[in-house]
Amino acid sequence: MAARGEKILTLKVFRFDPEAGGPPHYDRFPVEPMPGMSLLEALTEIAERQDPSLAFRYSCRGAVCGSCAMSIQGRPRLACQTQLKDLRGEVLVAPLPHLPVIRDLVVEMEHFYQRFEEIMPYLIRRTPPPERELLQAPRERRLLDEVADCIWCGACYASCPLVRQGPSYLGPAALLQAYRFAADSRDEGGRERLRLVDREEGVWRCHTVFNCVEVCPKKINPARAIQALKRKALFGRFKLW
Amino acid sequence: MPYHPVLVVGGGLAGLRAALEARFQGVEAAVLSLVHPLRSHSGAAQGGVNAPLANAEEGKDDTPERHAYETVVGSDFLADQDAVEAMTREASERIFELEHWGAPFSRTPQGKIAQRPFGGGAFPRTCYAADRTGHYLLHTLYEQALKYRVKVYVEWAALSLVVAQGQVQGVVALHLPSGEVEAFSAGAVIMATGGAGRLYLKSTNALINTGYGLALAYNSGAPLKDMEFVQFHPTSLHGSNILISEAARGEGGYLLNSQGERFMQKYAPRFMELAPRDIVARSIITELKEGRGFDGAYVLLDLRHLGAERILERLPGIRELAISFAGVDPIEKPIPVEPAQHYTMGGIDCNIWGESPLPGLLACGECACVSVHGANRLGGNSLLETVVFGQKAGRRAAELARAGAFTSNDGPLKKALEKARTGIEELKRGNGNEDPASIREEMRRAMWEGVGIFREKEGLGRAIARLQGLRERARRLRPAHSGKIFNQDLLRCWELPGQLLVAEAVAGGALRREESRGSHFRLDFPQRDDARFLHHTLAHLTPEGPRFEPREVAITRWPPEVRKY
Numbered sequence: 001m002a003a004r005g006e007k008i009l010t011l012k013v014f015r016f017d018p019e020a021g022g023p024p025h026y027d028r029f030p031v032e033p034m035p036g037m038s039l040l041e042a043l044t045e046i047a048e049r050q051d052p053s054l055a056f057r058y059s060c061r062g063a064v065c066g067s068c069a070m071s072i073q074g075r076p077r078l079a080c081q082t083q084l085k086d087l088r089g090e091v092l093v094a095p096l097p098h099l100p101v102i103r104d105l106v107v108e109m110e111h112f113y114q115r116f117e118e119i120m121p122y123l124i125r126r127t128p129p130p131e132r133e134l135l136q137a138p139r140e141r142r143l144l145d146e147v148a149d150c151i152w153c154g155a156c157y158a159s160c161p162l163v164r165q166g167p168s169y170l171g172p173a174a175l176l177q178a179y180r181f182a183a184d185s186r187d188e189g190g191r192e193r194l195r196l197v198d199r200e201e202g203v204w205r206c207h208t209v210f211n212c213v214e215v216c217p218k219k220i221n222p223a224r225a226i227q228a229l230k231r232k233a234l235f236g237r238f239k240l241w
Numbered sequence: 242m243p244y245h246p247v248l249v250v251g252g253g254l255a256g257l258r259a260a261l262e263a264r265f266q267g268v269e270a271a272v273l274s275l276v277h278p279l280r281s282h283s284g285a286a287q288g289g290v291n292a293p294l295a296n297a298e299e300g301k302d303d304t305p306e307r308h309a310y311e312t313v314v315g316s317d318f319l320a321d322q323d324a325v326e327a328m329t330r331e332a333s334e335r336i337f338e339l340e341h342w343g344a345p346f347s348r349t350p351q352g353k354i355a356q357r358p359f360g361g362g363a364f365p366r367t368c369y370a371a372d373r374t375g376h377y378l379l380h381t382l383y384e385q386a387l388k389y390r391v392k393v394y395v396e397w398a399a400l401s402l403v404v405a406q407g408q409v410q411g412v413v414a415l416h417l418p419s420g421e422v423e424a425f426s427a428g429a430v431i432m433a434t435g436g437a438g439r440l441y442l443k444s445t446n447a448l449i450n451t452g453y454g455l456a457l458a459y460n461s462g463a464p465l466k467d468m469e470f471v472q473f474h475p476t477s478l479h480g481s482n483i484l485i486s487e488a489a490r491g492e493g494g495y496l497l498n499s500q501g502e503r504f505m506q507k508y509a510p511r512f513m514e515l516a517p518r519d520i521v522a523r524s525i526i527t528e529l530k531e532g533r534g535f536d537g538a539y540v541l542l543d544l545r546h547l548g549a550e551r552i553l554e555r556l557p558g559i560r561e562l563a564i565s566f567a568g569v570d571p572i573e574k575p576i577p578v579e580p581a582q583h584y585t586m587g588g589i590d591c592n593i594w595g596e597s598p599l600p601g602l603l604a605c606g607e608c609a610c611v612s613v614h615g616a617n618r619l620g621g622n623s624l625l626e627t628v629v630f631g632q633k634a635g636r637r638a639a640e641l642a643r644a645g646a647f648t649s650n651d652g653p654l655k656k657a658l659e660k661a662r663t664g665i666e667e668l669k670r671g672n673g674n675e676d677p678a679s680i681r682e683e684m685r686r687a688m689w690e691g692v693g694i695f696r697e698k699e700g701l702g703r704a705i706a707r708l709q710g711l712r713e714r715a716r717r718l719r720p721a722h723s724g725k726i727f728n729q730d731l732l733r734c735w736e737l738p739g740q741l742l743v744a745e746a747v748a749g750g751a752l753r754r755e756e757s758r759g760s761h762f763r764l765d766f767p768q769r770d771d772a773r774f775l776h777h778t779l780a781h782l783t784p785e786g787p788r789f790e791p792r793e794v795a796i797t798r799w800p801p802e803v804r805k806y
Binding site for chain 1: 284285337350352449480567
């Protein structure tokens with residue numbers, strides 16, 4: 001753990017204000033790392049003491065809300081989950097790549113959110129619900145363990161080269177969400193949802209580059225979920241769902 | 242000007258549930274949210290949600306009455322018993338509904354919803370989904386909102402409530418990404434803006450939980466209720482104050498002092514680590530004060546004896562948080578923990594249908610005070626409150642809107658819109674020299690030091706004086722950034738005076754209440770005093786500050802008894 005007064009870190013932060021005009025640029029801010037300090041706290045410190053105009057999203061500061069995904073040393077990460085003690089030298093802080101910048105570190109997420117709406121992102125039931133809960137065996141529930149943990153931070157989406165190539169691609173997060181329901185023993189919308197992802201802009205666009213796996217702050221493997229959806233599409237095992 | 246029969250301010254669990262219910266009632270509802278709904282603080286809830294499902298073997302005799310009784314005892318008899326009974330009666334239905342919508346609850350070997358013990362409960366009653374229950378429920382409700390096409394205004398900050406002819410007309414709000422200010426006309430407005438944790442220096446709450454939603458209602462003439470009751474969670478990570486769920490103790494975790502002693506045996510021999518939160522938090526502070534902490538700042542939460550398998554299965558989120566934010570793997574080492582502000586028991590005064598005394602204004606969730614938590618909330622009851630009372634508020638708002646109970650009038654809304662726009666320009670161009678960060682920091686210190694876990698007259702008086710001083714300084718606030726786009730600096734300046742008003746209501750209520758009850762502990766009045774204080778505190782805003790008045794507690798079945806764990 002860094003002790004107080006230990007080496008000052010410099011954050012090289014991307015700045016862009018469409019209102020002010022002028023090209024994007026970088027500002028350098030010195031930060032004194034305190035024990036246990038996260039990059040999000042460092043940015044807050046800057047906004048409070050050095051430059052209140054610095055814009056960035058934040059909410060939970062505990063890696064559960066997905067607000068503060070940004071590019072840190074060239075890699076999409078959550079600022080709150082990034083500890084200063086793990087960073088060295090001049091730290092490059094930029095918005096998530098390949099998304100339109102609103103201002104500074106804040107990007108336009110609308111297109112990312114809309115991808116989810118294309119895959120019927122909710123449990124589909126056709127039979128009327130029982131009086132109590134639907135039963136689900138612990139081993140069936142375990143299939144949801146990782147895939148239901150997505151926090152929609154957009155790190156995978158921003159790091160995917162296929163998303164970059166064509167904005168019509170559903171992308172890793174929305175496909176993971178489709179798999180989350182496909183893997184749920186209670187879901188009865190298999191065939192319908194599968195049709196939505198079994199297309200060129202769906203699962204078949206994924207070339208298993210695995211950037212999504214590498215950057216996911218929740219250690220989820222969207223690529224594996226997409227491969228599983230591909231198998232379901234290929235073998236047409238709809239009825240086994 | 243956009244019009245919605247029902248307009249919900251806040252996109253967390255309570256707000257989403259309310260909006261969905263209005264839709265189910267055939268009334269169009271929109272949600273206005275400061276952040277994308279999935280960024281709401283509801284998602285940080287970990288341990289679970291209470292309902293007497295009687296799914297666990299040891300809980301097979303559980304009933305809504307038991308649940309209600311324990312909630313009332315937990316509240317130190319300040320909860321309204323009719324409201325508590327309504328909540329526990331409807332609990333199971335709301336949980337089954339969430340399950341039917343796809344919430345991925347953990348399961349018993351028989352495939353039923355799994356339940357674990359929580360503080361203050363004699364039965365395993367807390368339905369859980371690993372230790373990410375809030376995350377899963379929030380996603381489930383948001384999925385339903387997408388399915389039913391609930392309109393969500395994302396990243397709109399409510400700036401003011403518009404009241405004319407004695408009723409709420411709508412809301413004026415700022416769109417952060419564009420800087421545009423707009424008025425929203427509404428048949429009924431439901432506040433679901435969450436708690437006010439960030440009035441305190443140390444809080445488990447998300448950074449967005451400024452309490453400004455409470456200020457909006459308070460400023461508009463709706464009274465706040467029981468604000469002096471603030472829950473301090475015993476186990477937040479030392480330093481960052483990120484929550485370490487009560488589930489860690491529910492699963493069998495120990496609290497240890499520097500002598501390696503399970504000190505809770507001195508304070509709550511029967512319930513030990515699973516005594517209610519107020520008791521455990523005070524016990525920890527006592528240990529620290531008497532020199533049995535670590536660095537005088539924290540104690541240890543030891544999970545090692547649970548074994549890797551149980552930790553990985555039941556508490557994976559806790560483990561991840563401890564590793565990421567404290568560099569400690571709880572499988573190998575105990576977690577350093579300290580108490581921090583956690584929950585706002587008080588809130589906008591409302592009945593079980595969410596109706597505040599201000600016509601057209603409803604409230605649900607943490608920003609509301611029904612009251613079901615009284616002087617101390619039991620773990621697992623907050624998520625329950627969001628869905629039970631979210632549903633009820635949504636239903637009542639829909640009824641009111643459909644009946645045209647409140648006619649919205651464009652005139653006052655246009656005037657309020659102009660006023661907000663002028664207000665923003667004046668803030669930006671003013672000659673103020675105060676920045677929000679330093680005032681806010683002082684406010685948080687004043688609250689933590691004077692209105693914290695242990696309180697006494699002198700400290701409370703000092704805190705109030707400090708807050709009043711800050712209110713003066715806040716008149717000279719000025720944002721350093723004058724742009725329109727995503728101007729968070731401006732928003733912080735806009736919200737701060739309102740936060741200070743809410744803080745004063747908390748401190749004033751605490752000074753007035755010369756007794757100790759639940760989370761409110763007065764060193765100078767260490768006993769509960771039913772003769773003088775078995776009542777709610779209503780705070781009305783006046784130009785001089787809060788004016789307090791008592792309100793009777795609804796006692797239907799359980800006369801006050803000594804609370805002992």
